[in-house]
Amino acid sequence: MTGRASEPLLLTGILGHARDAGLHERLHAMEHRGEVEVIAIPAAEAARRRLRALTDRGRDCAIALDRPARLSDGAVLHLSEGLAIVARIDSGPRLRLRPASVEAALRLGHCCGNLHWKVNFAGDVLEVVLDGPREACLERLRDVAAYAPFEVLGDGA
Amino acid sequence: MSGAARIGIGGPVGSGKTALIERMLEAFAADGTEVAVITNDLATDEDAERLRRGGRLAPERILAVQAGACPHTVIREDPTLNMAAADRLERQFPGLELILIESGGDNLASTFSLDLVDYWLFVIDVAGGDDIPRKRGPGVLQCDLLVINKTDLAPHVGVDFPAMLATAQAAREGRPVIASDCRRGAGVAEVIARLRRDVLFTAVAP
Ligand SMILES: Nc1nc2c(ncn2[C@@H]2O[C@H](COP(=O)(O)OP(=O)(O)O)[C@@H](O)[C@H]2O)c(=O)[nH]1
Ligand SMILES: [Mg+2]
Numbered sequence: 001m002t003g004r005a006s007e008p009l010l011l012t013g014i015l016g017h018a019r020d021a022g023l024h025e026r027l028h029a030m031e032h033r034g035e036v037e038v039i040a041i042p043a044a045e046a047a048r049r050r051l052r053a054l055t056d057r058g059r060d061c062a063i064a065l066d067r068p069a070r071l072s073d074g075a076v077l078h079l080s081e082g083l084a085i086v087a088r089i090d091s092g093p094r095l096r097l098r099p100a101s102v103e104a105a106l107r108l109g110h111c112c113g114n115l116h117w118k119v120n121f122a123g124d125v126l127e128v129v130l131d132g133p134r135e136a137c138l139e140r141l142r143d144v145a146a147y148a149p150f151e152v153l154g155d156g157a
Numbered sequence: 158m159s160g161a162a163r164i165g166i167g168g169p170v171g172s173g174k175t176a177l178i179e180r181m182l183e184a185f186a187a188d189g190t191e192v193a194v195i196t197n198d199l200a201t202d203e204d205a206e207r208l209r210r211g212g213r214l215a216p217e218r219i220l221a222v223q224a225g226a227c228p229h230t231v232i233r234e235d236p237t238l239n240m241a242a243a244d245r246l247e248r249q250f251p252g253l254e255l256i257l258i259e260s261g262g263d264n265l266a267s268t269f270s271l272d273l274v275d276y277w278l279f280v281i282d283v284a285g286g287d288d289i290p291r292k293r294g295p296g297v298l299q300c301d302l303l304v305i306n307k308t309d310l311a312p313h314v315g316v317d318f319p320a321m322l323a324t325a326q327a328a329r330e331g332r333p334v335i336a337s338d339c340r341r342g343a344g345v346a347e348v349i350a351r352l353r354r355d356v357l358f359t360a361v362a363p
Contacts, residue, residue: 047271
């Protein structure tokens with residue numbers, strides 16, 4: 001890699017985790033000196049092995065990981081004298097739905113699956129991980145609500 | 158760098174996915190980029206055979222996967238066949254920089270799994286109708302790069318192309334859209350420049 005300013009900083013591996021015993025203190029000290037930069041990645045993008053992204057200080061980075069590697073919240077992507085770069089996976093907004101009955105739950109789950117939505121199950125609540133506006137998601141469920149009634153809960157994420 | 162970048166190319170049947178790949182292969186042959194292609198046809202190896210006949214790439218660098226089902230299943234729900242094919246290409250050609258994975262062609266809802274690809278294009282075409290960007294299909298909205306191909310046909314099919322492009326850009330809220338004419342090769346250099354910037358991270362030699 002050359003050091004030309006126009007080229008992105010290439011990040012090719014996960015060096016550890018911000019919570020790792022060995023790294024935690026070092027990063028903490030660096031943070032006090034303003035040497036830690038963060039790349040925020042939406043949860044829906046975290047499966048990517050390659051992406052171009054800016055750190056919170058505007059540093060242009062190109063991430064290219066080996067295929068088995070997977071970005072996780074706190075993954076340390078760069079560590080050198082005076083600079084650490086850490087990934088932050090933003091879990092993002094959810095739409096929380098509570099089906100009115102077992103039958104409604106079956107139908108709603110089936111429908112969300114057909115729509116290829118990412119969902120989490122939290123007890124009797126279905127959490128849809130939003131990849132667009134909340135209204136658009138509710139709009140898609142408009143007809144479903146007739147045969148699979150559900151309650152829309154507050155964000156509470 | 159970490160293995161070859163894997164790039165998906167989706168979009169409706171006939172929009173020009175194979176034509177775009179043929180054009181890109183010309184450019185990659187000229188600048189020496191190490192590339193391989195995986196095609197997904199329903200039940201034949203048509204596209205792979207066509208690319209092999211094109212002669213821009215050694216035939217063994219073109220693999221055909223037969224979906225045998227709705228084409229989106231092998232790029233999204235269960236991409237293991239394609240992942241295995243990509244792994245095989247990487248093992249066989251250690252210097253590989255790029256693997257292009259063409260989808261068998263599907264409707265506007267088809268998307269790629271990020272387990273399979275690092276980046277994906279969706280190719281629609283002018284003759285498919287200028288209302289396509291307005292229909293807000295997941296393929297059009299979620300892809301990393303939208304290509305609107307066959308700009309040469311706009312006058313013949315009564316499409317106001319600047320308006321269609323503007324609609325697509327508005328629907329994508331600032332994410333990239335590139336117009337192309339794969340008959341004449343227009344727009345292909347722009348597509349490649351995007352890929353270099355966003356996933357290949359390689360500059361073209363001056
Ligand atoms: N006029 C015109 N025809 C094109 C263009 N790109 C592709 N085609 C033609 O459209 C047809 C379908 O193209 P193909 O690449 O096979 O589409 P695919 O099914 O998406 O792979 C072929 O007959 C191509 O020659 C273009 O930019 N302009
Ligand atoms: Mg094709």
